[in-house]
Amino acid sequence: MNGVKLSGAEILLKCIEAEGVDTIFGYPGGMALPIYDALYDSGIRHILGRHEQGVAHAADGYARATGRPGVCLATSGPGATNLVTGLANAFMDSVPIVAITGQVTRSSLGRDSFQEADITGITMPITKHNYLVKEPNELARTVKEAFYIATTGRPGPVLIDVPSDVSLLQVDYSPPYEVKLPGYKLAPDTDPGQITKAVEAIADARRPLIYAGGGVIISGAHKELLQLAEMLAAPVTCTLMGLGGFPGGHPLFLGMLGMHGTKYANFAVSECDLLIAVGARFDNRVTGKLETFAPKAKKIHIDIDPAEISKNVKVDIPIEGDVKIVLSRLLGMLRPNLEEAWREKINAWKREYPLKYCAGSNIKPQYVIEEIYNLTQGDARITTEVGQHQMWTAQYYSFTKPRSFITSGGLGTMGFGLPAAIGVQVGCPDEVVFDIAGDGSIQMNIQELCTAVNYNLPINVAILNNGYLGLVRQWQEMFYNRRYSQSELLNPDFIKLAEAYGAVGIRVTRKDEVAPALERAIKLKEPVILDIVIDKEDNVLPIVPPDGSLDKMLG
Amino acid sequence: MKHILSVLVENNPGVLTRIAGLFSRRGFNIDSLAVGMTENPLVSRMTIVVEGNERYLEQLNKQLHKLVDVIKINDITRDAYVDRELVLIKVSADAARRAEIMQLVDIFRARIVDVSPKSLTVEITGNDGKVTAFEDSLRPFGIKELVRTGKIALLRGKNDSTKNHANKEEDEI
Numbered sequence: 001m002n003g004v005k006l007s008g009a010e011i012l013l014k015c016i017e018a019e020g021v022d023t024i025f026g027y028p029g030g031m032a033l034p035i036y037d038a039l040y041d042s043g044i045r046h047i048l049g050r051h052e053q054g055v056a057h058a059a060d061g062y063a064r065a066t067g068r069p070g071v072c073l074a075t076s077g078p079g080a081t082n083l084v085t086g087l088a089n090a091f092m093d094s095v096p097i098v099a100i101t102g103q104v105t106r107s108s109l110g111r112d113s114f115q116e117a118d119i120t121g122i123t124m125p126i127t128k129h130n131y132l133v134k135e136p137n138e139l140a141r142t143v144k145e146a147f148y149i150a151t152t153g154r155p156g157p158v159l160i161d162v163p164s165d166v167s168l169l170q171v172d173y174s175p176p177y178e179v180k181l182p183g184y185k186l187a188p189d190t191d192p193g194q195i196t197k198a199v200e201a202i203a204d205a206r207r208p209l210i211y212a213g214g215g216v217i218i219s220g221a222h223k224e225l226l227q228l229a230e231m232l233a234a235p236v237t238c239t240l241m242g243l244g245g246f247p248g249g250h251p252l253f254l255g256m257l258g259m260h261g262t263k264y265a266n267f268a269v270s271e272c273d274l275l276i277a278v279g280a281r282f283d284n285r286v287t288g289k290l291e292t293f294a295p296k297a298k299k300i301h302i303d304i305d306p307a308e309i310s311k312n313v314k315v316d317i318p319i320e321g322d323v324k325i326v327l328s329r330l331l332g333m334l335r336p337n338l339e340e341a342w343r344e345k346i347n348a349w350k351r352e353y354p355l356k357y358c359a360g361s362n363i364k365p366q367y368v369i370e371e372i373y374n375l376t377q378g379d380a381r382i383t384t385e386v387g388q389h390q391m392w393t394a395q396y397y398s399f400t401k402p403r404s405f406i407t408s409g410g411l412g413t414m415g416f417g418l419p420a421a422i423g424v425q426v427g428c429p430d431e432v433v434f435d436i437a438g439d440g441s442i443q444m445n446i447q448e449l450c451t452a453v454n455y456n457l458p459i460n461v462a463i464l465n466n467g468y469l470g471l472v473r474q475w476q477e478m479f480y481n482r483r484y485s486q487s488e489l490l491n492p493d494f495i496k497l498a499e500a501y502g503a504v505g506i507r508v509t510r511k512d513e514v515a516p517a518l519e520r521a522i523k524l525k526e527p528v529i530l531d532i533v534i535d536k537e538d539n540v541l542p543i544v545p546p547d548g549s550l551d552k553m554l555g
Numbered sequence: 556m557k558h559i560l561s562v563l564v565e566n567n568p569g570v571l572t573r574i575a576g577l578f579s580r581r582g583f584n585i586d587s588l589a590v591g592m593t594e595n596p597l598v599s600r601m602t603i604v605v606e607g608n609e610r611y612l613e614q615l616n617k618q619l620h621k622l623v624d625v626i627k628i629n630d631i632t633r634d635a636y637v638d639r640e641l642v643l644i645k646v647s648a649d650a651a652r653r654a655e656i657m658q659l660v661d662i663f664r665a666r667i668v669d670v671s672p673k674s675l676t677v678e679i680t681g682n683d684g685k686v687t688a689f690e691d692s693l694r695p696f697g698i699k700e701l702v703r704t705g706k707i708a709l710l711r712g713k714n715d716s717t718k719n720h721a722n723k724e725e726d727e728i
Contacts, residue, residue: 120569121569121572124569124572124573124576125576125577125580128621128623129623132568132569149623181623182565182626183564183565183622183623183624183625183626184623185620305621306617307614307617307618307620307621309617310610310613310614311614314610
């Protein structure tokens, strides 16, 4: 390749393409113009968002749905800082994203130049790694490393900041070398001794429980998880991020655990004598009060990130390694250990404390979610915003496949669902995509509706409209004496709003309209907003009050 | 218990910020920190003194390892090691008391590096105990200013942690 001179921007795009990327999500601006100019001649498809936060979430949704890294592109200064929430969101949920930002020229750096922001400094705590590329001949290596770091081990976002003069300079291009990162450890080696210990602990257990998290989905270990559960006849509970990692309709499935988990899942946690944590990180929304979490259980923790082990809850048998590999090794050594009494106890809890809501003449949010499930038979890709509708979705949509539930777990980012749905639909063009939203959250990135219309992405946005920031109102009702401080919303007319953007708006105010409206929306194959007017003051139940014990649930 | 972590890092821009930022956002306290290049110009060594129990140290070690620029971490307090710190002390010293101070400087094998009509500046190198004892003995004269480099340390004898940074291997922590 000697003698070939390319601009920094051309090298950047060439290297991104070499990583197998065919789509990037972005928004142009001054310091990114050299990159956009090179993009003009490139084979890469560019999806133009309407705000950089939307662009980052779209890349995130794309990555979660397809398992391939999402790529987003923004300009310097405000463009870059607008990516920040999206990067933090991806970081918390371990999503592989490579973000490219334009930057002021090298000679302008550090001078408070127009649209300058120290984005590598700003994103240090919310990226797996980041780079400021000071020399054009470092671009190829940097892109190679960035994709490698983003997608291997515990995945996460990586940012590359490129000064505009670095993008413009013509230099000799030589293809990137093999990645050499002495400080980067891919995945820890699994200690066979720990697996033996786990096998022994499992053999001794009378009341085992599997607690599965997002690691199962990222690692692609859902089949191994199912085998493990069936071999041990052990019940399985999933975290919010783990939903879809285990078939929702399976008799061993207990639904979600934690703050808004099922009672039987939380009782099982409190009563089990062996807790097998698989790719989960003992988040405080899962554990409640740490001192009373799984108090009777010996704990096995399988995780690719050694730093997650004994971070929040001290575990007895840590197993570092990729979940899929560890589970398959474990499966080879296990013997069936079927304990009838434990399953009978769990089934009794299931009968006694099912998830339930009062069906009335008004539209119940839980009913809407059940209807979306009925219509799609669990085959849709579901994104959500953050709030009550998200928890109801986790409770009432029976996720059966990995990567079918795309939600902001760790960061809890309102405004995630709509742009994420766009990314999902771009990645999975033939599938039905729903964003289940609240009337508060949807307004946080509503501008992305225009992106959906622009590219004719037939996403269905189901707004469960109760005129409140519902979860805020619920907490105010339960823990702040019904003082509804700033939680009631004056909303726009979502139908007119949809139409103004060129989407279809459907209002649903009666229960018998729900199913036909959903059906119509799916058939339209256009971006649709469903404004579904639900009971104003419905609560997400059951609930473990913040920092409470899992066995003391309300509702 | 106090631990001295000897951390080898890639000498990349921003690496100090990455480490310092990790300490502050995860709530780890740094007692002292000294940074400098090693015999390999691509690698720097940070000597970080921290205080905490085993679980605290384990979590700190694991979090540090997640930084791509961190090559190797050694808790050298677990082995035989030598540590040193350099301290400069500016102490009030009029003509009448100068002799007394110079005697102390001799006893501690410190060095006078600057003299002015009203003060002496003294340099001392040593471990914690020696430096503290010297500081205490100068205190009655009136310490005007004091600066410490922070501790630096190496393992004794044949053990070293600088050479093998080709792979991030099991750390002795």
